[in-house]
Amino acid sequence: MSFDKAEIEMLMDGVLAWPAVQDMMREAKDEDRFDKYVEIVQERVPWDDRILLPLTPALSIVARDGRRIVKCRCGHEFGDYRVNWKLSSLIYVRDDEESLSEVYQGREMPDPSWTQVREYVCPGCGTQLEVEAVPRGCPPDFDFLPDLDTFYEDWLGRPLPDKAEYTDLTLATISEWTG
């Protein structure tokens, strides 16, 4: 079964891409579907770095100079994909009643002494990349670290030309900063 491009485009908008890709692949092991999906995302960005995996509507993991980095559709680069990209974004925190009430209009507002809302924004284009409501002081949630090599090798049946150790480098990066 071949997948209609328009259908894939509908699936794409407004969803976290990696979980959607996994669902897509689980339903039908149709690598053509993934390729079309990446093709669409690639057509929408103004740069040429090869997209390995879309992460969110704005962010993708791309191959660049032998590295795998997270890149915004505007071209802003967030660095190694194994480090939570949120560390390199602009972060706006709402943690008092006034600022929280702006986003919780008409809905039950969380207790500001426990909860904060963080908005992660691309420094390049100002796009709001993600919003999370978390307990105060809790580190940024690393939504998902895709195992790119396994995905390409086992799911798509064509390994990537290079390999990267599948490991979360976020904590190592934070300790470099504070070390």
Ligand SMILES: [Zn+2]
């Ligand atoms: Zn951007």
